[in-house]
Amino acid sequence: MSLESPINEPRNAKRTVKSGSRPDQAACQQVLSRVNKGSKSVFRLSGGSTIEARRFLALGARDSVVSDGNRLTVFLRKEQDWIELGEAWQQQVTLDMNGITLPITFKEVETEEELTAFLQLKKFHYRGGGGAGRTVPIIGVVEAVDLPRVIGFVELTSSMIANTARKRFFDAPYREKNGLGWNAWDRSASRELSSIICRISRFVIHPELRGLGLAAHFTSAARSFAGKKWHFGGYRARFLEITADMLRYYPFVGADFTCMGETEGNGHRVSKDMSYLVRRALSNEGIKAMPQGGGGIMSLQRGYATTLLEYLQRTDVGLEDAISQLRYEPAMLDQEAWEALYRINRRPKPCYISGLTQSASQYIRARTEAKHTPKKAEKRCAPPSVWSLANVKVHVRSDILQTTDGRILQDAFGFVGAGLDYPIIEDLSFSLKASSLTLICGASGAGKSLLVAAISNLLSPTEQFGEAEAASEVSISGTVSRTAKTSLLPKVDGKLAALDYLGKNSLHHFLAVTARCGLAEPQLFVRPIHTLSSGQRYRLQVALAFLRSPEILIIDNFCESLDRFSARAVCRGLVSLAKEQEVCVVAATAAYDRLEEFLQPDAKIMLRRGGMPSIEGTANEI
Numbered sequence: 234m235s236l237e238s239p240i241n242e243p244r245n246a247k248r249t250v251k252s253g254s255r256p257d258q259a260a261c262q263q264v265l266s267r268v269n270k271g272s273k274s275v276f277r278l279s280g281g282s283t284i285e286a287r288r289f290l291a292l293g294a295r296d297s298v299v300s301d302g303n304r305l306t307v308f309l310r311k312e313q314d315w316i317e318l319g320e321a322w323q324q325q326v327t328l329d330m331n332g333i334t335l336p337i338t339f340k341e342v343e344t345e346e347e348l349t350a351f352l353q354l355k356k357f358h359y360r361g362g363g364g365a366g367r368t369v370p371i372i373g374v375v376e377a378v379d380l381p382r383v384i385g386f387v388e389l390t391s392s393m394i395a396n397t398a399r400k401r402f403f404d405a406p407y408r409e410k411n412g413l414g415w416n417a418w419d420r421s422a423s424r425e426l427s428s429i430i431c432r433i434s435r436f437v438i439h440p441e442l443r444g445l446g447l448a449a450h451f452t453s454a455a456r457s458f459a460g461k462k463w464h465f466g467g468y469r470a471r472f473l474e475i476t477a478d479m480l481r482y483y484p485f486v487g488a489d490f491t492c493m494g495e496t497e498g499n500g501h502r503v504s505k506d507m508s509y510l511v512r513r514a515l516s517n518e519g520i521k522a523m524p525q526g527g528g529g530i531m532s533l534q535r536g537y538a539t540t541l542l543e544y545l546q547r548t549d550v551g552l553e554d555a556i557s558q559l560r561y562e563p564a565m566l567d568q569e570a571w572e573a574l575y576r577i578n579r580r581p582k583p584c585y586i587s588g589l590t591q592s593a594s595q596y597i598r599a600r601t602e603a604k605h606t607p608k609k610a611e612k613r614c615a616p617p618s619v620w621s622l623a624n625v626k627v628h629v630r631s632d633i634l635q636t637t638d639g640r641i642l643q644d645a646f647g648f649v650g651a652g653l654d655y656p657i658i659e660d661l662s663f664s665l666k667a668s669s670l671t672l673i674c675g676a677s678g679a680g681k682s683l684l685v686a687a688i689s690n691l692l693s694p695t696e697q698f699g700e701a702e703a704a705s706e707v708s709i710s711g712t713v714s715r716t717a718k719t720s721l722l723p724k725v726d727g728k729l730a731a732l733d734y735l736g737k738n739s740l741h742h743f744l745a746v747t748a749r750c751g752l753a754e755p756q757l758f759v760r761p762i763h764t765l766s767s768g769q770r771y772r773l774q775v776a777l778a779f780l781r782s783p784e785i786l787i788i789d790n791f792c793e794s795l796d797r798f799s800a801r802a803v804c805r806g807l808v809s810l811a812k813e814q815e816v817c818v819v820a821a822t823a824a825y826d827r828l829e830e831f832l833q834p835d836a837k838i839m840l841r842r843g844g845m846p847s848i849e850g851t852a853n854e855i
Contacts, residue, residue, distance in 0.1 A: 444751030444802030727763030751802030
């Protein structure tokens with residue numbers, strides 16, 4: 234019984250193990266145990282021999298293998314098929330991110346250096362923990378002087394038997410040509426066939442590289458590995474599944490994944506389950522009195538009950554009071570109770586699925602179409618808003634230092650008087666459009682900040698731009714077709730946390746926007762802002778400006794202090810948010826040679842000291 238080829242591999246593609254060169258099944262030995270030693274694992278086999286291999290090899294107890302030197306092949310008893318595991322899997326891609334070319338190798342962990350880097354990155358996972366059972370992390374490796382060598386990982390594990398989102402989604406017949414399948418995803422099917430589902434249990438990208446669009450490439454690599462190398466319980470994988478809170482705020486998995494819905498959580502039964510298990514554990518037999526076995530869910534339940542038991546033992550809280558605390562929202566608990574009990578409550582989470590074979594992908598498409606509700610007729614969109622600015626002038630008058638040395642300098646270079654009055658911008662006319670990005674460029678001193686001040690003051694006369702506006706020496710004039718609700722980068726109080734600026738926004742919207750601006754590390758939102766790096770504070774300010782729902786967002790000195798990867802993340806989020814929220818963005822920067830490729834602006838205004846500005850793109854349309 235052979236399995237169809239992985240979805241992205243032609244049916245006639247060359248397989249790792251040809252049918253004519255398959256090992257003799259009679260030579261198989263069963264894996265009895267596994268011991269991890271640094272970056273290696275030692276497997277003890279039923280024939281008395283041992284195998285030393287890489288730490289996270291997709292192999293475990295009760296698997297049947299044939300080992301011949303460097304060749305290691307596992308026999309899938311349910312499939313009557315073989316998978317070659319000897320050589321470590323890897324896949325190279327080159328990402329072109331609008332001016333940044335980044336070669337990445339996605340691979341299994343092989344060396345002590347890679348293991349150490351992987352373990353360090355695990356600390357960034359916001360919940361810790363991870364997968365139970367078989368575990369294989371796929372790391373992303375780069376060779377760049379300004380980046381860590383391992384920039385992220387996606388961890389694959391065996392799936393949970395119980396998943397209510399999957400149960401609803403799979404509640405329809407599935408059948409392969411070889412006979413594998415189900416009529417209904419009932420208890421029998423889930424116990425027997427959950428092995429054909431591989432699960433992404435953890436996913437971490439280095440915090441300074443979030444917002445660059447790397448997530449979809451990591452999940453694509455996970456799909457490739459799972460389709461070719463993953464096996465469990467005698468089956469190859471047909472599906473790849475991921476369940477995560479973050480998917481509610483930022484659906485990072487890409488177009489290859491389909492949302493099945495949300496898991497059930499345990500809010501409806503946690504009190505009853507914990508009361509039963511803890512009462513058993515409080516008996517004379519202790520923890521051993523709790524029911525054993527039962528798979529992944531029961532292991533979780535026993536772990537939760539042990540946590541609750543430890544909480545009772547170190548506090549004066551009784552069992553009934555502790556059980557009642559489980560029913561409350563986190564914000565209603567004191568710090569000690571919340572820290573002790575928060576892991577016990579599992580809230581519903583979004584769950585996504587991807588097909589690894591043609592049959593699996595066709596099944597997902599059919600199930601999605603069956604659940605699809607026809608869209609309402611789309612409303613005709615109104616033409617985008619346009620603001621025309623005409624005859625914009627900016628003049629600056631400043632006093633001249635009146636000292637002996639100052640007079641000598643004036644006399645030597647021929648500028649005599651008590652002050653200077655000179656034009657910076659003369660009769661500049663241009664237009665701004667909703668959903669577009671206008672880039673104001675020019676060398677230092679060309680007048681970018683003053684033009685930004687003029688745009689802000691003319692469009693929103695009641696708002697103050699800042700230092701330039703406060704200076705009485707600056708004279709701004711011009712006309713606008715109509716005013717607009719503008720937003721500048723807000724100042725933030727270092728003593729406050731990012732969430733203190735939530736305002737009227739929902740937490741869902743706040744996290745979605747900040748993630749799009751490259752700030753997707755939840756711990757940063759509850760820390761005082763002064764503990765954030767300057768780059769993190771800048772990304773927060775950009776997100777907060779969008780959260781004000783402006784018609785026009787005006788940013789001076791745009792991304793000039795950020796490294797190339799952080800700047801790329803901000804630019805990527807800025808462009809997409811501007812189009813989605815129909816915001817006109819005006820960004821001024823001296824680093825236009827670096828940022829223009831990232832932004833791909835709709836219009837560009839180039840200022841030159843002592844020369845006429847040039848206008849390109851939609852800004853010419855007035």
